[in-house]
Amino acid sequence: xxxxxxxxxxxxxxxxxxxxxxxxxxxxxxxxxxxxxxxxxxxxxxxxxxxxxxxxxxxxxxxxxxxxxxxxxxxxxxxxxxxxxxxxxxxxxxxxxxxxxxxxxxxxxxxxxxxx
Amino acid sequence: xxxxxxxxxxxxxxxxxxxxxxxxxxxxxxxxxxxxxxxxxxxxxxxxxxxxxxxxxxxxxxxxxxxxxxxxxxxxxxxxxxxxxxxxxxxxxxxxxxxxxxxxxxxxxxxxxx
Numbered sequence: 001x002x003x004x005x006x007x008x009x010x011x012x013x014x015x016x017x018x019x020x021x022x023x024x025x026x027x028x029x030x031x032x033x034x035x036x037x038x039x040x041x042x043x044x045x046x047x048x049x050x051x052x053x054x055x056x057x058x059x060x061x062x063x064x065x066x067x068x069x070x071x072x073x074x075x076x077x078x079x080x081x082x083x084x085x086x087x088x089x090x091x092x093x094x095x096x097x098x099x100x101x102x103x104x105x106x107x108x109x110x111x112x113x114x115x116x
Numbered sequence: 117x118x119x120x121x122x123x124x125x126x127x128x129x130x131x132x133x134x135x136x137x138x139x140x141x142x143x144x145x146x147x148x149x150x151x152x153x154x155x156x157x158x159x160x161x162x163x164x165x166x167x168x169x170x171x172x173x174x175x176x177x178x179x180x181x182x183x184x185x186x187x188x189x190x191x192x193x194x195x196x197x198x199x200x201x202x203x204x205x206x207x208x209x210x211x212x213x214x215x216x217x218x219x220x221x222x223x224x225x226x227x228x229x230x
Contacts, residue, residue, distance in 0.1 A: 004159075033216060042122075042223055043160070043204065048216040056216060091159055095216075103148050103210055105218060107159040 002027065004094050004108035005074075012114045019079040019086070021111045025094030031055075032075040033105055034067060037089040049075060050097070082115045089113075119143045120207055122221025131230050135192040139205035139221045142186065146207035146219075149181045151190045154202045154223065163190070163203075195228045202226070 005024040013019050025032050034046040045059040049069040060067065064082075069075040079086055089112050093105040122139045129135055137151075148167055152160035166172045169183040180189040188205050202223040209215065 031216065033218070035218075035220075043206075043218075043220040045217045045219070058217070093218075103208060104162060104165065105150075106162060107152075109159045112157075 004092055004106055006090075006092050006108040006111050008111060009109060010112050010114070012116065013082045014116050015083055016081050019082050019113055021077040021079075021090050021092075021113070022074040023077070023092030023094075023108060024074045025092075026106055028096060029094035029106075030097045031095045031102075032069050033093040033095075034075075034077050035091045035093065035107075037091060037110075039088070043091065046077075079113075082113075084115045087113055087115045117142055118221075119146075119219045120205060120221040122205055122224055124222050124224060126225040126227060128227045128229060129195055131195060131197060131228055133195050133228070135190075135195050135199070135226060135228075137190040137192075137203050137205070137224050137226070139188040140186055141188065141207050141219075143207070143209065143219070144186075145209040145211075147210050148208040149179070149188050150206040150208065150218065151177075151179055152204040152206060152220075154204060156201075160204055197228050197230055200227045 032049045035043045037043050047060050047067045048056040064080045066078045089110045091110045093107045095105045120141045150165040151163045154160045166181050169181050172179045176193045178191040204223045205221040206218045
């Protein structure tokens with residue numbers, strides 16, 4: 001019973017490059033959430049997606065960041081023109097669409113992005 | 117003011133001690149209260165959650181929520197070295213436009229020494 005999968009686990013980019021982070025939710029889950037954990041800070045919500053639909057992107061920076069969850073395939077968090085301040089651990093979580101467990105978010109292992 | 121406040125510690129206790137971890141929150145709309153455990157360089161692991169006020173017990177872990185004082189607690193009985201981790205409290209407003217958005221405390225670093 002595979003949990004939430006994220007890849008790559010580690011990603012190194014130079015300033016100005018693009019970073020693409022992928023997340024496959026747990027089997028049976030159709031809701032995906034992205035969080036960012038900066039050094040010495042707690043987890044911060046970024047975006048909440050359902051298949052082909054962005055539900056809440058109130059935590060996403062207005063520029064350079066985008067997220068999608070297509071009908072087929074994993075959810076993608078895309079960061080364009082990365083800067084050093086984007087260096088962080090990015091976590092994806094998933095939950096089922098309905099039922100008593102719909103509020104339980106299960107996290108993946110994270111992608112650690114380093115911007116040189 | 118942060119919506120969820122948590123003392124980062126660090127907290128160091130001997131094996132077998134009872135551990136008390138606490139958070140306060142300011143948003144009255146929060147309805148669900150979660151505790152996650154995060155080992156170094158790993159993803160957060162959901163330990164347990166409660167809805168509204170009350171207690172919930174699972175093995176050595178007990179979660180308490182007091183909505184009147186906006187206080188969240190996690191108690192760990194008979195603590196073990198394997199409990200050494202960062203403990204994160206989180207709150208969720210399950211209605212309205214913030215549905216799905218977990219708001220986390222900063223996390224408390226716990227070390228249980230043999």
